[in-house]
Amino acid sequence: MRLLEGAVDHGGSLGRARALFPNALLPFVDLSTGINPHSYPLFDLPATSLARLPEAARGRELTEIAARTYSAPSPANVVAAPGTQILLPRVASLVRPGKALVLGPTYAEHARAAAIAGHEVSEVGDFAALAEADLAIVVNPNNPDGRVIERDRLLALAAGLRARGGRLVVDEAFMDVGPRQHSLAGDVDRGGIVVLRSFGKFFGLAGVRLGFALSDAATVEFLETQFGPWAVAGPALEYGIRALADIGWQDAMRASLTEAAARLDGLFGRFGVPVAGGTTLFRYLQLPDAAGLFSALGERGVLLRHFPDRPHVLRAGLPGCQEEWQRLESALAGWAARREDRSKGCEQ
Known part of the structure; x- marks a missing residue:
């Protein structure tokens, strides 16, 4: 039962947000996801994409483009799926x-x-401990803290696991905006490695439900x-097919996201919120x-991602428009003012 309950403990649920903050200003500014x-x-879809079963040739075209975009050895090293979530238990x-x-x-x-x-299953905080696994799993860059494990360390781990019949799974859901030199996408032909890539996060189309597993050809x-x-x-x-082939959009978006993240850091810094x-x-x-902070912003209709097992930690996504930036700033100002009032009360 606990496993089933764990499946719903994520950001992005406006239904849960309304239950938690019933008097919040609507619509919510949802910063609880990394999307x-x-x-x-968006573009007009061909009618055949809805009226007919997908053609096998179109699927091959998708894996060919994905292989180029993610720098996999070949299309034979890529399998497409309806989201990476469905891949997890299969992998x-x-x-x-x-x-x-x-x-x-x-x-x-x-x-x-x-x-x-x-x-x-156990969760470990020490990378070296993964060498004892039959199945080792690393999220790279990590969610929620952005930690990056270098490619050489991952390859050394994979080699040790492979020698014992084990396997390394690297979830690169956020590698589109990470240090791509540390991706293992180009190394999957060595065997014993599965790399997961998410489409919806970077391209902002989570509802499309598309993801990929990259591995050796036999595993694929x-x-x-x-x-x-x-x-x-x-x-x-x-x-x-269209988005993965659009390298110009991808490069421009990475630059835009870098600017937005710096702006968000500056905004949090103004109100004494440290970005770690x-x-x-x-x-x-x-x-x-x-x-x-989570409660104060939620009451004002601004959602962050909180972690019940880590009460001192929050994750904040990017506002999507100027109105959302302004609402976040106003909510932070309200929280800071309330905190200052409490501090003065204690001094008295």
């Missing part, structure tokens, strides 16, 4: 049930998926058999009054 608020431009099942170690704290779904696959072929034909919907194929890490799609906050 790009500036999505890839965990590539290793017979044993010891799964997740480098944490991180995205909770990896531990849940490994447990579903029959593994004994096996994963493809798990899905069967037509795994990726026609509209997702169309958006994936993150990526350009989300900022990682650590402060003693994290719970108070």
Whole structure:
């Protein structure tokens, strides 16, 4: 039962937000996700993408473009899926049930998926401890703190696991805005490595439900058999093909996100909120009054991501427009004023 409950403990639920803050100003400014608020431009879909089953050739075109964009060795090293979420338990099942170690704290779904696959799962804070795993899982860059593990260290870990029949899974959901020199996408042919790439976060199209697993050709072929034909919907194929091929948009967006993240850091800094890490799609906050900040902003209709097991930690996504920036600034000012009033009261 606990595993099923864990599946809903994520940001982005406006239903839960309304229940938690019933008197909040609407609409909510949802900064609780790491999804790009500036999505890839929408376009008119061909009617056939909805009226007909997807053509196999269109699926091959998608994996060819994904292989180029992510720098995989070849299209044979890429399998497309309806979101990376559905890949997690299937990838965990590539290793017979044993010891799964997740480098944490991180995205909770990896531990849940490994447990579903029959593994004994533990979260570890020491990268070196992963060498004892049958299945080792690293999110790189990490969610929520943005920690990056260097490629050489990951390759050394993968080699040790491979020698014992183990496997390394690297979730690169945020590598589109990370240091791409540390991606393992180009190394998956070595064997024993699975790299996960998310489409919806960077391109701001989470509802399209598209993701990829990159691995050696035999593993990719096996994963493809798990899905069967037509795994990726026609509209997702169309958006994936166009957006992944649009390198100009991607480069411009990375520059824009860098500017927005710096602006967000400056705004938090003005009100004494320390930014401890993150990526350009989300900022990682650590402060003693994290719970108070979360509640104060939520009451004003601004949602951050909180972590019940880490009460001093918050994650903040990027505002999507000037009105949202202004509402965040106003909410921060209200929280800071309340904090100052409490401080004066204690002095008296």
